[in-house]
Amino acid sequence: MEPALIRELQSLLGPANVLSQKEDLLLYEFDGSVEKARPEVVVFPHTTEDVSRIVKLADKYQVPVVGRGAGTGLSGGALARGGGVMIVFARMNRILELDLENRRAVVQPGVVNLDITRAAEHAGLYFPPDPSSQKSCTIGGNVAENAGGPHTLACGLTTNHVAALELVLPDGEIVRVGSRHGDAPGYDLCGLLVGSEGTLALVTEITVKLSRKPEAVKTLLAIFDDVGDASHTVAEITARGITPAACEMLDGWTLCTVEDYIQAGFPRDSAAVLLLEVEGLREAVESQAAVIAKICTTNRAREVRTARDEHERELLWKGRKNAFGALGRLAPSNYVLDGVIPRSKLSEALQRIQEIGKRRGFQIGNIFHAGDGNLHPILLFDPRDADQFARAIAAAQDIIRMCVSLGGALTGEHGVGMEKNELMPLLFSDADFDLMRRIHDAFNPDSSLNPGKVFPLSKGCGEIRVRKASRNATARK
Amino acid sequence: MSTTASLPVRLEALLGRNRVGATEDELRKFMIGGRIPSAVLKPRSAQEVAETVRFAASEKLALVCCGSGSKLEIGMTPQRYELALGMAGLNEIAHYDPADLTLSVDAGLPLKTLQMALKQKGQFLPLGVPGGESATIGGTVVSGIDSTLRQQYGTARDFLIGAEFVDGTGQLCKSGGRVVKNVTGYDLHKLLIGSLGTLAAVTRLNFRTFPLPETCARHLSSFSDAESAMNFRAALLSSGLPLSNLEVISPEFSAVAAACLKAANQSVPASPSSSGWNVYAACEGHEAVVRRIARELESLTSAVRAKKSETLSASVGEALDDFLREAYDHLISTSPSVVLARIVLPNFTASNAMEISRLAQGGSFRCAFALRAWGVAYLALLAEAEDAATIEELSCAATIVFATVAQKRGTATLLHAPLAVKERVGFWSAKPPDFLLMQRLKAVFDPQTIFAPGRFAGGL
Numbered sequence: 005m006e007p008a009l010i011r012e013l014q015s016l017l018g019p020a021n022v023l024s025q026k027e028d029l030l031l032y033e034f035d036g037s038v039e040k041a042r043p044e045v046v047v048f049p050h051t052t053e054d055v056s057r058i059v060k061l062a063d064k065y066q067v068p069v070v071g072r073g074a075g076t077g078l079s080g081g082a083l084a085r086g087g088g089v090m091i092v093f094a095r096m097n098r099i100l101e102l103d104l105e106n107r108r109a110v111v112q113p114g115v116v117n118l119d120i121t122r123a124a125e126h127a128g129l130y131f132p133p134d135p136s137s138q139k140s141c142t143i144g145g146n147v148a149e150n151a152g153g154p155h156t157l158a159c160g161l162t163t164n165h166v167a168a169l170e171l172v173l174p175d176g177e178i179v180r181v182g183s184r185h186g187d188a189p190g191y192d193l194c195g196l197l198v199g200s201e202g203t204l205a206l207v208t209e210i211t212v213k214l215s216r217k218p219e220a221v222k223t224l225l226a227i228f229d230d231v232g233d234a235s236h237t238v239a240e241i242t243a244r245g246i247t248p249a250a251c252e253m254l255d256g257w258t259l260c261t262v263e264d265y266i267q268a269g270f271p272r273d274s275a276a277v278l279l280l281e282v283e284g285l286r287e288a289v290e291s292q293a294a295v296i297a298k299i300c301t302t303n304r305a306r307e308v309r310t311a312r313d314e315h316e317r318e319l320l321w322k323g324r325k326n327a328f329g330a331l332g333r334l335a336p337s338n339y340v341l342d343g344v345i346p347r348s349k350l351s352e353a354l355q356r357i358q359e360i361g362k363r364r365g366f367q368i369g370n371i372f373h374a375g376d377g378n379l380h381p382i383l384l385f386d387p388r389d390a391d392q393f394a395r396a397i398a399a400a401q402d403i404i405r406m407c408v409s410l411g412g413a414l415t416g417e418h419g420v421g422m423e424k425n426e427l428m429p430l431l432f433s434d435a436d437f438d439l440m441r442r443i444h445d446a447f448n449p450d451s452s453l454n455p456g457k458v459f460p461l462s463k464g465c466g467e468i469r470v471r472k473a474s475r476n477a478t479a480r481k
Numbered sequence: 482m483s484t485t486a487s488l489p490v491r492l493e494a495l496l497g498r499n500r501v502g503a504t505e506d507e508l509r510k511f512m513i514g515g516r517i518p519s520a521v522l523k524p525r526s527a528q529e530v531a532e533t534v535r536f537a538a539s540e541k542l543a544l545v546c547c548g549s550g551s552k553l554e555i556g557m558t559p560q561r562y563e564l565a566l567g568m569a570g571l572n573e574i575a576h577y578d579p580a581d582l583t584l585s586v587d588a589g590l591p592l593k594t595l596q597m598a599l600k601q602k603g604q605f606l607p608l609g610v611p612g613g614e615s616a617t618i619g620g621t622v623v624s625g626i627d628s629t630l631r632q633q634y635g636t637a638r639d640f641l642i643g644a645e646f647v648d649g650t651g652q653l654c655k656s657g658g659r660v661v662k663n664v665t666g667y668d669l670h671k672l673l674i675g676s677l678g679t680l681a682a683v684t685r686l687n688f689r690t691f692p693l694p695e696t697c698a699r700h701l702s703s704f705s706d707a708e709s710a711m712n713f714r715a716a717l718l719s720s721g722l723p724l725s726n727l728e729v730i731s732p733e734f735s736a737v738a739a740a741c742l743k744a745a746n747q748s749v750p751a752s753p754s755s756s757g758w759n760v761y762a763a764c765e766g767h768e769a770v771v772r773r774i775a776r777e778l779e780s781l782t783s784a785v786r787a788k789k790s791e792t793l794s795a796s797v798g799e800a801l802d803d804f805l806r807e808a809y810d811h812l813i814s815t816s817p818s819v820v821l822a823r824i825v826l827p828n829f830t831a832s833n834a835m836e837i838s839r840l841a842q843g844g845s846f847r848c849a850f851a852l853r854a855w856g857v858a859y860l861a862l863l864a865e866a867e868d869a870a871t872i873e874e875l876s877c878a879a880t881i882v883f884a885t886v887a888q889k890r891g892t893a894t895l896l897h898a899p900l901a902v903k904e905r906v907g908f909w910s911a912k913p914p915d916f917l918l919m920q921r922l923k924a925v926f927d928p929q930t931i932f933a934p935g936r937f938a939g940g941l
Contacts, residue, residue: 105719106828106855128721150664161662163671164639181915185856186825187625187636187675189892189909190937191919195638195671199664216721243580245603245692285723287769344660348580376662377581416662424665431665435652439925440667446921458666 005044005087009065013047013089016057021048021095032072032090036137038339038387038396039080039422043070043090050095052170052178052208059206060176062089063452069174070454071206073114073142076135078340079421081149081201085456091206093144099123100209107214108167108184113144113207117151120212129214132159135417136325147207150199152417154250154324157375158283159215161417163198170209171197174453184211196443201419202454204447218283221249222293223311223320226278226300227271231255234276235351237303238374241280242347244299246292251375252279252324255354258331258369258382265330268323269316274306278374279324327371328382335384341400342418343407347377356406357381364399378416379407405430420458428460488542488563489520495536496522496529502567511547511565514558514900518545518565525570527645527653527684534682535651537564538929545933546678548589548620551612551810555624555896556677557908560935568619571684574598576659583642583659585687588619604690607634609726611809619683625675627823629806632854633725633765634691637674643687644670646680649927653684661689672922678933679941680926694765697725698775699798702782702790703757707731707838710758711831713785714852717762720781722774726763727854728805731838733863734849735759738804741811747800757788763802805851808859812849813897816863820875820898820906822882824858826891833889834858840885841878845871867899876905883910908938 005024014022023029023046033042044067049055062069068088075082084090097114104127109120117138120131134153135141145151146162147169159165168182182194197204228234234253241251254262254277259270270277278300282292297308311317331338345353354370357379361368372380381403385396404414408430415424428437441459444451489503502508502521511518524530537544543561547553548568568589576585579602586595592606593614599605609629610621622637634640643657656669673683704710710729717727730738735757764774775792782790793801804811813819826833829852837860838850846864853859862878864871879895879902886893893910895903913919916939923941926932934940 103828150668152662152664156662160635160639161664163668164635179915179918181918183825183892184827186823186892187627187857188913189894190913190916190941191676191680191922192638192671192674193915193918193922195668195674196922199668219721239580242582245582285770285773287773288767291767291769344658344662346578346581346583346660348578373662377660378662412660413658413663414665416660417664419664420666428666431658432655435648436654436656436666438652439648439654439669440656442925443667443669443922446925447918 005067006065009061009067010045012061013045013058016061017047017049017054022046032075032092033083035075035080035082036078037080037421037423038337039083041080041083041085042087043084044087046090046092048092048095052172055091055172055206055208056176056178058089058091059172059174063175068452068455069206071144071148071202073145074116074137074140076137076141077145077149077421078342078418079149079415079423081419081421081454081457082145083422085422093142096208104129106185108211109214110209110211111143112209113142113147115143117141117143117146124214125217128217130217131165131212132215133162133165136328143210143212144207147198147210148200148202149419150417152373152378154252154373156417157251157373158247158249163195165213166194166198166210167213168211169194169197169207171205172208173205174448174450182211199419201421201458203444203458204453206453220286220289221281221283221317222289223317224280224293224296225309225311225320226280226305227274227307227309228276228278228304229274229306230304231276231354232351233304234278235354237278237300237305238350239348240299240303241296242375244295246295248280248292248296248375249283250279250281251373253277253370253372253374254279254324254327255370257367258327258371261334261369262323262327262330265333266323266326268319270323279320324371331369331382331384336386336388339383339385339396339400341379341381341383341403342415343379343404343412344416345377345379345407345410345412347375349410350374350377353379353406353410357403360399360402360406364395364402366396366399368399373416376416377412401427422457425458426460426462428458492520492522495532496524500524511545511550511553511567513545513553513562514903516558516562519563521565521567523567523570527571527647530566530571530682530684531647531651531653533566534647534649534931537931538649538651541929542931543934544682544931546619546623546682548617549591549612549615551616552620552624552626555626556936557903557938558900559933566682568617575685579604582690583661583687584690585659585685586618587685588683589617592616592618592621599690600693603693605693606688607640607691608637609806611807613807613810618686622674622686623676623678623683625677626809627853627857629726629802629853632727633723638671640689641670641674641686642689644673644683645685646673647682647684649681649929649931657687659687677936679923679936680932682932696768696771697763697765698771699793699802700762700775700778700791701793701801702760702787704760704786705757705788707758707835708831709786710760711834713760713782713787716781716785718855720777722777723764723766724762724774725765726761726805728761729834729852730759730761731850732756732758733847734851734861737811737815737849738801741804742800745800747797761801761805808851809896812861812863816865817867818864818871818875818899820862820879820902821896822860822879823894823896824860824886824891826856826858826886826889829856829858837882837885840882844874844878846875872899872901875899876902879906887911912939
C-alpha cells in the first residue's frame, strides 16, 4: 500500500483513527467464518462525510474498500479479500433518533443490535431480529447480510424491519433510499440494498422499525428420544398453520456439550430437544402452547417442560445462544454451516447430514432454526491439519449441495460472502448471474467495494475483479 | 427496421396465429391513457414470453405486460406502446406445498382463483387488494397496489420469497427461491413490486402462505370531528392491540362507502350520513384473541367521545371490509373525473391529516380522505364534470396537495387522474433522492427501454 494514502487518511481522520501496523491489522483478518484475509489499512470514520472522503481517497489510489461492523459474520463478508482499506464502523455507534410514537429509530451502522432494543424497551418496544451474536454484532452488518436469528420465524429477517438507509456509493456520493413510513415511491432500493453483502454501497445510517414487545411469552422444551420424532413435530406444527415465535432444535450430541458448559437444564440422555416459544396476547399464547404441547406428545416427546419464570426461560435461551461457544471447547476451530431446506424435508436432511459426516469422518452437531428449515450443522476441526480442513470444506459443500437438491437454498441468514460464492451456480443460471452482475456493476463498476464476494470467481463472473491484487491479501489459508 | 403494418403477421410467425390479437376490441381492452397497442400477444409459457421480449428488443418495440387490465391506468401513459403482452395464458399454480406454507404461481393467474385454491387447504395470501374477480397475481404485485391487511401482515415485500421474470434482453432470470428464509443472491424480486412493469416481464411469483384466521371482528366508531377520530386512532396504535386493519375515513369517504353498501343492500350503521369521521378497526385470528380485542376496542371507545361505536354484524362488517379492499375501484368509478393520490408523511398527526384532507376543499368537487394503518393516506377528488374548467380546478388542487406534502417531507403518488391532470401534475410529488439509482436500474434491466417506457415519472 502506498504510504501516501495512509498519510492522507491520517490527515483526514487523525492518526488515532488509522491502523496500518501489521500487528494491528492481524486483528482484522478474521471474522466468524473459517476464511482469512488481511486489510492493508483499517480506518474508523465518525461521520457519513468521513466515509465519503475515505471512499474517494481509495478511488484516487485505486485500492478496494470493505466495510466491517463487529466482525462476527460467518461467511467472510467483512474480510478484505482484495486487501486495501477496511472501514470499521465501530465509532459510528450512535442512536441518532428514537421516535417511539411512530416506532422508528435512526441509528448509525456501528450500533450493536441489542443496544437498539435496550434503548427502546422502556417504552415497551424492541428490535426483533436477534442473531445469536446480538450482544456484539452491529446493525450495519445485519443490514449487509440481511441477518436473521431464532425469532425470524415469526418476525422476519432484517429486511422486514428496515425502512430507510443512507448510503455512500463507491464514488463517494451520498444517497438516501427507502421511506420512513409507508412504501417508498419508485423501485424498492432499500429492499435491494439489505442483504447485498456490502457489494453495492456502504450503509452509513439506518432507519429501523421497532415492534411492540409481546404481552405474553411462553417457552417450552420438548424432549425426544428420536431425532425423527422431533423433525416430524416441527413439520406438523408448520402444517397445522401454527407459527411459533421460535422453534429451535438441538441434537443429543450437541445438548451434552452445551450442558457441560452452561448447565441450562437440557437432558443429557435425549436424542433431540425442541426449544419452542410462543408470544403475543395472553389468550393466543395459552392456546398455542397447549396445541404445540399436544403435537409434541403425539409425536412421542418423552417430556414437555414449560419455563416457569423469566429466569428459566433465559437459561434455556442461554444454552441455545451460547451453544457454538460450548462446541468451541471441543476443538481448535468449528465451522458453522448455514443452509435452508423446505421444512417438510427436515427429517431427511438430518439423516443425510449424518451420512455425510460419516463419509467425511466428522461428528456433525446440529443446533438450528428448525421452524423455518434453516440448518446450522457444525463441524469441529483443527485448521492446522490441512487434511482435516480440506475434509471439513468438502463436507460443508456436500451438505449445501444436499440442501439445494431438496429444494432449498445456499444460505438462510449468514450470507454468501467468500464462503459460498463458488457454490452459487448450484442455484443460479448464467442468465441470473448476468443480470446480478450488471446490477452489481451499475453500483460498483470497478468492483472497488468488497471485491471477491457473492459472485463465483471461477465462472464467467471473473469480471467481479479484485482491484489491484495486493500482496498482503490472502484468501483462505 | 420493421413497419408496424406488417407487425401482426410477423408476430404470428413468432407465436402462432391464434396467439396474436389485432381486432379493435382486443386492442382496446389494453388501452392506456388513450394509447392503443398494435397487437396483443398471448404467450402460454415463460419461454414464449422470453421469445416475445427478444423480438421486441430486437425491433425496439415498446411492450406492456397486462393481466386483466384493471390497473393499467396507474402511472403515466407510456411514451410508446406497440405490444400488449397478455399474461392470462400463464395461469398455473406451479407448486403448492401446504405443509410448507409455500407457493409458486404463474403471473397470469387471477388472485381470486388462487385464493380459492388456497382456501381448500385452510390458507390464504394476505393481500387485501382491489381487483374483483379477474385481477391477476402478477398485475397486483407489479402495480404496487396497497393491501388493507398491511397492519398485520405487511405488504407483498414481506411475503414474496422469489420470482421468475424476463429481463429486457429476453433472458429468463430468477431471484430468491421457494423457502421461507433465504439470503442467497440479490433480492431482485423486491424491485419488481410496484415497478409498473418497467423493469421486467414477471412470469412467476413465489410466496409464503398463511393459515386462514379462525374468526374476525370489525368495529366502527363515529366522531363529530377529525381530531377526535385521529386521537382514537392514536390510542388504538399505542394500545398495541394487534389489528389487521385500521382506517380513519372522512365524511365524504364514508358517503362513498355508504352508497356502495346501499347498493349491496347493507348500511353503515355508525354513520348513515356523511356527517362524521369514522374509525374502522378490524382484527382476526384465534377466537379468544378476537373476543379479547373486540372487548378492549369497546372499552377504548368508551374513554373517547365517540358519537356512536359498535362491533359490526358479520354481514355489515364483511360488506364494509369488501368496500375498503375494493376502494380504489369504487373511488375511480364514483364520479366522471377522479383524482386519486396516495400520500405518505413521516408522521400523520391529527393536525396534518386534517390539513391535507382540507387542502383541496372549497372547489366544485368532493374530497374524500382515508388514512390506513401506520400512515398511508388516500385522497380522492371527485368531480361531477369533465370540462376544461373542472380539469383546471382538479389540477390546481392536486398541485397544491403535492406541494404541501413535499413541504412536510412526505411523498405523494398519483394513482389515478384524468389524462390532462396527470400530465400537469406528474406521477409523484418530488423526484425521490435515489432517482439516479432508479435510472441505473432501469438501464440494467431494460437496456433497450422496451418495458412500458415512461410509465414511471422521469422517463423510467
